[in-house]
Amino acid sequence: MTSSSRVKSTTTLLSSGETFKKFGEFQVPRMLYLSKGCGCEVVLFLWFCCYLLLTAGQITEPTEGDLPEELGQLSVLNRIQIDENNITGSIPLSFANLNRTEHIHMNNNSLSGQILPELFQLGSLVHLLLDNNNFTGYLPPEFSEMPSLRILQLDNNDFGGNSIPESYGNISKLSKLSLRNCNLQGPIPDFSRIPHLAYLDLSFNQLNESIPTNKLSDNITTIDLSNNKLTGTIPSSFSGLPRLQKLSFANNSLSGYVPSTIWQDRSLNGTERLILDMQNNQLTIISGTTNLPPNVTLLLEGNPVCTNNNTLVQFCGPEIDNGLNGNYSVNCPSQECPSPYEYTVECFCVAPLVVHYRLKSPGFSDFRTYERTFESFLTDGLNVDINQLFIKSFAWEEGPRLRMNLKLFPECINNKSYCFFSTSEVIRIRNLFRDWGILSSDLFGPYELLDFIVGPYRDVISPSPSSWISKGALVGIVLGAIACAITLSAIVSILILRIRLRDYGALSRQRNASRISVKIDGVRSFDYNEMALASNNFSESAQIGEGGYGKVYKGHLPDGTVVAIKRAQEGSLQGEREFLTEIELLSRLHHRNLLSLIGYCDQGGEQMLVYEYMPNGALRNHLSANSKEPLSFSMRLKIALGSAKGLLYLHTEAxxxxxxxxxxxxxxxxxxxxTAKVADFGLSRLAPVPDIEGNVPGHVSTVVKGTPGYLDPEYFLTYKLTDKSDVYSLGVVFLELVTGRPPIFHGENIIRHVYVAYQSGGISLVVDKRIESYPSEYAEKFLTLALKCCKDEPDERPKMSEVARELEYICSMLPEYDTKGAEYDTSNYSGTVCSSQPSSSTIKTPFISEDVSGSDLVSGGMPTIRPR
Known part of the structure; x- marks a missing residue:
């Protein structure tokens, strides 16, 4: 790499040596420059730019050591790139906080342990590259819930013979899935439901059973299932895939025939190629014609068909050509251009820029098909004419990655004999490459700049890194402002695009709104136009929430009823029968502590649930530091009791x-x-039903779903969901009610936090400080119940009926007091309390009463809970 290419932008964090562990010491850094040999640990510390990149190729020595836990506290990170270093250890749990991060490139390191399931919380994550590490354990099923994930690359890790989660077939925006050489077993999931899937590599595993028969996306370019233990026949569904470039089933145990429709139904132009690698199977015949087009390569070596049919000898030898080197020839005067100029085809002498460039995760196998598309993509990003770019050579590297040597030529105008770029143009082009200013695409994936050779321009552009650094914060602030302006422009462009797409989508839905939806007794069936009218055409001003299922809007029906409209987003839509079955089930659930379903919409490609509107929102909002008025202690007990009763109804009465x-x-x-209303329950959590002899299984096996901090550890480890799983999660909610803290706060689990205080007798240290007054003995009883619910062993947790009964007991013993008075008045006690109002700020005197013995459930010894 030339010295000029090492000039770092404000979008970069570089590290080596002792400074690597210091990343998390800064609360909101946008850029740090940390390099061994610069003479200082922190040269630039800016607050302007919106990227943070840890880039191996731009530091003088490889970064080593573990990832610091504090790195996850930098919640504004957009990009983490620390590939090709010697990073060891596991991914810190704090990475689950990086909810603005779009790119995590930590491939080619020595990371180990279980890949964090909590990464599924990163709703903005687009690229997750963790290949070529030492990860073990299992593939987290939760990754199927990542709404923005487009590239998932985990090659060359050891997942110990575990299977590929079936839920990976539901990653709706996925364009590339690469699980090559991961020691995976079991069947291949059905990936036919992923509409944009372009690249699928499951090779070099232990996958068995037969190949799924459903047809994959029309966008698919590469399917590599080689070197597994697959059996059965080759499905005909691989026919008619318009962009297919490579289909490899080599080194399996497939039998039967090779469907000739795979190449007969594929229309190929002059630059396209199709490679079909079927070597070393048990294939015995080719169905249909064996007259292959010249740009189709069929490899059959090692199959019985090669010994049974002499006419197929042409297909029975290995031959794959992965790339070509480009070159151009000219017929210009014998006198050569003076160095460092060179001739173009038009015989102009020009001074080119040479760029060494790598595609880190391309979504294709044959670059020649997409060479012209890439030229257009790159020159559009650089804002130069397509004729100014020449791809001198390209070659596939291990990964697979695609390395290219490019030349950029200046425009020759006014018939000049010698042409060159202006200094500002060289700097502009270099900065676009260096600062990831060329937007990535699903097809070409993320890229990296390997070298930027300025040639004749070396003396007129920016000085070397050392002198650039010495200018200190002044230059850093200027570059930071430039990066911020670029980012803001990108944000504005994206917002405009989203508005246009939303308007187009609304128009399309209105065109389809005439479809009549099915009627279900007990709930109202709405059409799309009614929902659009109620929510002001799903305007942003009507939006009151958003989750994994979709967005929630506040709506007003013509009769004045205020409702909450839960609108499924793309990727959350169910099959029509499944959706209507769930509606029918929900329509039968009626309890004062369950959120009531009013109606639904299943029309025009839309699925919406219409619920009663909750004016006081979610409990979590009232426990945050930003809540306007704190909940009183009795109010919190009332919410706890209502939640327990709602869940008890689901467990026993539904x-x-x-x-x-x-x-x-x-x-x-x-x-x-x-009043507490439990929400978000449905078909996917049905409890086991009795068998023919009336025996009820103790659990139901299911893909782990839930929220980190609330997940029952037994369910997480065994996939066995029971009623005690809900008890555990509700216990965490109880701890939130007492402390006001979220389940994970600054990396510490709330259970451990409360347990340590419980052991030391310092309960007052964990009670929410916004509760100005509370009866300490009842707070202790509530905490004891919560900790019992959160025991690691399910058998040691109480049943939901016992939880509800204990809360009723605590409420019955809690004296009533006048919330407007100056103190708790025990003389006015009149039975069960758990007030319905928030606490008053005028209460001054803490409650003092005689000891209450308590019920059997909480009057025992201190609970034994292993801290986490």
């Missing part, structure tokens, strides 16, 4: 019974009187 699976403070809503 037909069939339902396990919630995602109990958390944001799924407990509050009406105008602060």
């Amino acid at each position: 037909n069939p019974p339902i396990f919630h699976r995602d109990v958390k403070a944001s799924n407990i809503l509050l009406d105008s009187r602060y």
